[in-house]
Amino acid sequence: MIKGIKSKTKQPICFTFVKSGTKKEKIKALLLLLIKEINNTGLTVVATVCDQCPANVAAIKDIKEETQKRYANKGWFFEVNGKKVFPLFDTPHLLKGVRNNLLTKNAKFIQNGQEKWAKWEHLKMFLDIDVGDDEIRLVNKLTENHIIKDKIKKMKVKLAAQVFSQRVSSAIRFSASKCKFYYILPRSLLFLHA
Numbered sequence: 001m002i003k004g005i006k007s008k009t010k011q012p013i014c015f016t017f018v019k020s021g022t023k024k025e026k027i028k029a030l031l032l033l034l035i036k037e038i039n040n041t042g043l044t045v046v047a048t049v050c051d052q053c054p055a056n057v058a059a060i061k062d063i064k065e066e067t068q069k070r071y072a073n074k075g076w077f078f079e080v081n082g083k084k085v086f087p088l089f090d091t092p093h094l095l096k097g098v099r100n101n102l103l104t105k106n107a108k109f110i111q112n113g114q115e116k117w118a119k120w121e122h123l124k125m126f127l128d129i130d131v132g133d134d135e136i137r138l139v140n141k142l143t144e145n146h147i148i149k150d151k152i153k154k155m156k157v158k159l160a161a162q163v164f165s166q167r168v169s170s171a172i173r174f175s176a177s178k179c180k181f182y183y184i185l186p187r188s189l190l191f192l193h194a
Contacts, residue, residue, distance in 0.1 A: 002038060005046065013038070027059040035080040047086045051093040060087040092157040099160040103149055123147050123163065126172050138171035 003010045014034055016022065035045045050056040063078040064087070070079075077084045101107075107118040126139075127147045134140040144151050146159050153159060162168070 002043065002045075021053075022055060024055045024058040024062065027055055028062055031059060032063065032080055035085060039081060039083060044083060045080070045085055047088050049088045049090050052089055052097055092161070095160040095164060096154065096157055099152075099163060100154060103152070120147075120149075122172065123168075126168075126175060129175060130171065138174065139168050142168060 001010060001012050014030070016030070031048065035048075038045050048060070050060070060078070064076075067078040068075075075084075077086045079085065102118065102120050106120075109116055109118065124147055127142060127144070130137050130139055130142065141162055145153065146163050
């Protein structure tokens with residue numbers, strides 16, 4: 001599908017029927033052909049958007065490497081007929097990817113010069129203390145289906161988006177801050193920002 005950047009124009013341009021997953025070579029060839037043909041119409045392709053399936057990532061990587069070899073360029077783009085095209089990944093799939101990685105790995109980051117860690121365990125701790133009737137919970141939409149590894153529906157973007165929402169972040173920060181002279185959650189969780 002092609003979509004305008006400054007307009008709401010959308011136009012499907014290609015459908016393929018496959019028995020199983022499409023190989024990276026076919027994706028690469030089709031992508032290059034489509035970009036050339038679209039550019040020949042007078043439109044200019046400036047970006048591509050795809051999910052992070054291995055074949056898509058490999059096809060984009062191959063095209064970028066070919067561009068880099070031609071120009072000794074290390075940029076985040078590839079070229080088709082001398083025009084730069086920037087590969088992007090769609091946000092919902094990135095959210096799921098971050099969530100799925102955080103399930104098995106901790107994320108280290110630096111905040112105000114101090115090393116800190118984000119852990120899936122923090123979300124479990126919060127779910128354990130945010131109990132009661134839905135109307136009195138801080139985050140009543142957050143359930144075990146969002147947090148408990150065996151219960152998570154990994155293909156549901158909505159669940160990943162709710163886990164990383166501003167409301168969940170604020171509720172965890174509130175629970176980690178001083179509240180009635182005791183801490184509900186460890187103060188190390190105060191790094192979360194809305």
